[in-house]
Amino acid sequence: MTTRTIARTNSGRILELLRARGPMARADVAQATALSVSTVSRLVAEMLGSGLLVQSEDGAVTGGRPTRHVRLNAAAATTLAVDIADHHTQVALVGLDGTVLRERTWVPDAAEMTGDARLAHTLDVIEQALTEATAYDAGEHDNPRCLALGVSVPGPVTSAGVVRFSPSLVWDDLPLGDLLRERFGLPVAVANDANLIAIAESRVGDYRDAASLFVLAVFDGIGSGIVVDRALWPGNAGCSGQIGRMLLDSTAIANVYVGYGDLERQLGSVGLARRAADAGIAIRPESDIFAQLFTSTDPAARDLSTLVLDQFAAALVNVCALIDPEVIVLAGWFAPLADHLHGELESRLTGRVLSVPRIAPESTGHAGALLGAAHVALDTYGALSQLLD
Numbered sequence: 176m177t178t179r180t181i182a183r184t185n186s187g188r189i190l191e192l193l194r195a196r197g198p199m200a201r202a203d204v205a206q207a208t209a210l211s212v213s214t215v216s217r218l219v220a221e222m223l224g225s226g227l228l229v230q231s232e233d234g235a236v237t238g239g240r241p242t243r244h245v246r247l248n249a250a251a252a253t254t255l256a257v258d259i260a261d262h263h264t265q266v267a268l269v270g271l272d273g274t275v276l277r278e279r280t281w282v283p284d285a286a287e288m289t290g291d292a293r294l295a296h297t298l299d300v301i302e303q304a305l306t307e308a309t310a311y312d313a314g315e316h317d318n319p320r321c322l323a324l325g326v327s328v329p330g331p332v333t334s335a336g337v338v339r340f341s342p343s344l345v346w347d348d349l350p351l352g353d354l355l356r357e358r359f360g361l362p363v364a365v366a367n368d369a370n371l372i373a374i375a376e377s378r379v380g381d382y383r384d385a386a387s388l389f390v391l392a393v394f395d396g397i398g399s400g401i402v403v404d405r406a407l408w409p410g411n412a413g414c415s416g417q418i419g420r421m422l423l424d425s426t427a428i429a430n431v432y433v434g435y436g437d438l439e440r441q442l443g444s445v446g447l448a449r450r451a452a453d454a455g456i457a458i459r460p461e462s463d464i465f466a467q468l469f470t471s472t473d474p475a476a477r478d479l480s481t482l483v484l485d486q487f488a489a490a491l492v493n494v495c496a497l498i499d500p501e502v503i504v505l506a507g508w509f510a511p512l513a514d515h516l517h518g519e520l521e522s523r524l525t526g527r528v529l530s531v532p533r534i535a536p537e538s539t540g541h542a543g544a545l546l547g548a549a550h551v552a553l554d555t556y557g558a559l560s561q562l563l564d
Contacts, residue, residue, distance in 0.1 A: 182218065183560060183563055185208070185210060185214065185218055186218045186221070186222060186563055187558055187559060187560025187563065188208050188210075189204055189208065189215065189219065189222070190222070190227065190247065190559035190560065190562070191558070192204060192207055193228070193245065193246055193247050193272075194247060194271075194272075194553075194559060195378075197272075198231070198244035198245065198246040199244060199245065199246075200242045200243065200244055200245075201215050201219060201243070201245065204219070204245070219245050222563075223245070225563075226248055226250075226251050227247070227251050227271075227562055227563075228245050228246065228248055229245070229246060229247075229248045230243050230244060230245045230246075231243070231244055231246070246272055247270075247271045247272035248270075248271060248272070249270025249272045249273075249274040249276065250270060250271075250276075251270075251271045251319060251562070252270075252271045252319050252320050252321075252562060253268050253269060253270055253271065253276065253308060253319050253320070254268075254269050254321065254322055254323050254324070254325060254549045254552040254553050255267075255268060255269070255304055255305060255308060255321055255323075255324050255325070256268075256269050256325045256327075256545045256546070256548035256549040256552065257297075257300075257301060257304070257325065257326045257327065257545075257548060258326075258327040258368065258542055258544045258545050258548065259293075259297055259326065259327060259328050259329070259344065260327075260329065260368070260394070260544075261329055261343040261344075261394055261395040262282065262283075262288070263280050263281065263282045263283070264280070264281045264282075264283070264296070264297060264300050265279070265280045265281075265542055265545060266278070266279050266280075266281070266300060266301070266304040267279075267541070267542075267545045267549065268304070268307075268308050268321075269545075269546070269549035269552075273379060273546070273549065273550070275541055275545070275546075277307075277308075278541070278545075279304070281296075283296045289343075289344055289345035290344075290345045290346070293344050293345070293346075294346070294349070294351075294354075298354075298355075298358060301324070301355070301358075301359065302358075302359070305321060305359060308321050309321070321361065322361075322362070322553065322556040323361055323362040323363065323364065323553060323555050323556040324361045324362070324363045324364070325363075325364045325365075325366075325371075325547075325548030325549055325550070325551050325552030325553075325555070326351065326355065326363065326364070326365045326366070326548060327366060327367070327368045327371045327544035327545070327547065327548045328341055328344070328346075328351065328365060328366070328367060328368060329341050329343050329344065329367075329368050329394060329395070329396060329398070330342070330343075330346065330367065330396075331367055331412075331413055331414045331417060332351075332365050332366050332367050332413055333412065334409075334413055335350075335352060336350065336351055336352015336353065336363060336364070336365035337349065337350050337351070337352065338351050338365070339413075339414070340434065342395075342396060342434035342435045343394075343395045343396060351365050352364075352365045362555045362556050362557075364548070364551040364552050364554065364555040366547070366548070366551055367398060367400070367413075368392060368394075368398065368544040369390050369392035369398035369399050369400040369416055369506070369544075370407055370409065370416060370547070371543065371544045371545075371547025371548050371550075371551065372390045372392055372400055372504070372506050372537065372543035372544050372547055373388065373389075373390040373399075373400025373401065373402050373407055373416075373504075373547070374400070374407055374547040374550055374551065375539050375546035375547040375550065376388060376390065376402075376504050376537065376538065376539065376543060377405060377406075377407070378550055379539060379546065379550075380504075380537070380538040380539050380543075381535070381538035382502045382504065382533075382535070382538065385405075385500075385501040386403075386404060386405060386501055387401075387402055387403050387404070387498065387499065387500045387501050387502075388401075388500050388501060388502040389401055389402075389494055389498065389500040389502070389503050389504070389532070390402075390416075390503075390504045390506050390543075391418070391487075391491070391503060391505055391506065391509060392506040392507045393442075393443065393444070393465070393505075393506070393507040393508045393509045394443065394444065394507045394508065395439075395443050395445050396419050396435055396436075396439040396443045397419035397438060397442060397443050398416055398417065398418065399416040399417075399418040399494075400416050401415055401498060401500075403498065417436065418438065418490060418494070419435065419436045419438050419439030419443065420432065420436030420437065420438065421436065421437065421438040422437045422438070423437055423438055423441055423486060423489075438486075441486065442483060442486060442487060444464050444465070444508060447464050447465070447468065447483065448460070448464050450483075451468060451476070451479060454475050454476075454478075454479055455475060456468070456473060456475050456476045456479065457473075463508055463511075464508075465508045465509065465512060466511070468480050468483070469484075469512060469516075470515070484519050484520065484523065485523065487520065488519075488523035488524060491503065491520065491524060492523075492527045492528055495524065495528040495529075495530070495531075495532060496528065499529070499530055499532075501532055502533045502534075503520075503532050503533070503534045503535075504535060504536070504537060504538075505534065505535065505536050505537070506536075506537045506543060509536075511536070513534070513535060513536035516534070517535070520534055
C-alpha cells in the first residue's frame with residue numbers, strides 16, 4: 176500500500192468519524208482513530224485547504240486558548256431530501272454535515288393528490304428542487320454538488336425502493352427508486368417515513384444514546400420505526416413497524432385489510448374524524464383533529480378522547496412487551512401534543528408493562544423524515560473518501 180493510499184484511507188476515516196460524531200478537536204480525532212496527532216493535523220490541514228472541512232474556535236478554553244474543533248463543511252456537497260407526505264411534499268437541501276440549507280413545501284392540487292398524478296407532481300417537484308440546488312450560493316462553494324437523493328414515503332418500502340403500498344397516495348408496488356434513478360441519474364434511497372424519523376432520532380436526535388427506541392408516527396395512517404441496539408430494525412421484508420395493521424380486538428380477525436389496517440382505520444386522523452362525526456362531535460376540518468379532541472371540554476369529545484387514548488395505550492403495551500424500548504418518540508400529529516400525552520400514556524402503561532419507557536416528542540428540530548432521508552441518501556452515496564478524488 177503506497178503512502179498516498181494510506182493517507183487517503185486515513186482521511187476517509189476522519190471524514191466518516193466527523194460525520195458520525197459531529198465537530199471534534201484534533202486530539203479527540205487522533206484518539207478515536209488511533210492515528211498520531213501529527214498525522215491527524217496534517218490530513219485535516221489538507222482537507223481544510225480543499226474545503227471538505229472547516230474549523231471553529233468553539234471548544235473549551237485550555238491554557239488560555241480555545242480548542243479548535245473541525246467539522247464537515249456543509250457547503251462542500253449536499254443531498255436532496257424529499258418527504259412525500261399525505262397532503263404535501265416537502266424538500267430540503269441538506270449540507271454534508273447534516274445542516275438544512277434550504278427547505279420548501281409544495282401542496283398538490285386536489286387532482287394531483289394521489290395515484291399517477293401524484294407521482295408526476297412528485298417528479299416535477301424533485302426536478303425543480305434539483306435545478307434550484309445547482310444554483311444555490313453556498314459561499315465558498317458555489318453550486319455544491321448534490322451527491323444523492325433520499326425520499327420518504329408513507330407506506331412500507333422494499334430494500335430495492337419499491338413502495339409496496341401507500342393508501343394515502345394510492346400507490347401499489349411502485350418502483351419509485353428505479354424511476355428516480357433513471358430520471359435524475361443520482362444514487363437514490365427510498366424508505367418509510369416512520370423508519371426515517373427513527374433513523375434521524377437515533378443518529379442526531381436527543382435520544383441517540385438510547386440503545387432502543389420506538390417512534391409512533393400518527394398521520395392519516397399510523398406507522399412506527401424500531402431501533403434496536405442503535406440500528407434500525409427493518410424486518411424480513413422491510414415491513415417492520417406497521418403498527419397501524421395491529422388489530423384492535425378479536426372481531427377484526429374476520430376482516431381482510433387492503434390499504435389501511437384495523438388500528439389506523441380507527442385511530443388515524445381520517446378514521447378519528449369519522450368517529451367524531453358519528454358521535455356528533457363538531458370538528459373543524461382545517462385544524463388538527465387530535466388537538467381538538469384531546470383539549471375539548473365537550474362531554475362526548477372527552478369520552479371519545481379517553482377511549483382513543485386507551486386504544487393507543489393498549490397497542491403500546493403490546494409494543495413494550497415485545498421490544499422493551501428505552502424511549503417512545505411521539506411523531507406526526509402527536510409531536511406537538513407530547514406534553515399532554517406523556518402523562519396520559521404513561522399512566523396507562525404503568526402497571527401493564529414491566530419497564531415503562533420514557534415518552535417524549537420528536538427532537539430533531541426539523542421534519543424527522545427529511546433528516547432521516549438525508550442520512551440514508553448519504554449512506555447510499557457510499558464512502559466519503561470518494562470526495563477526496
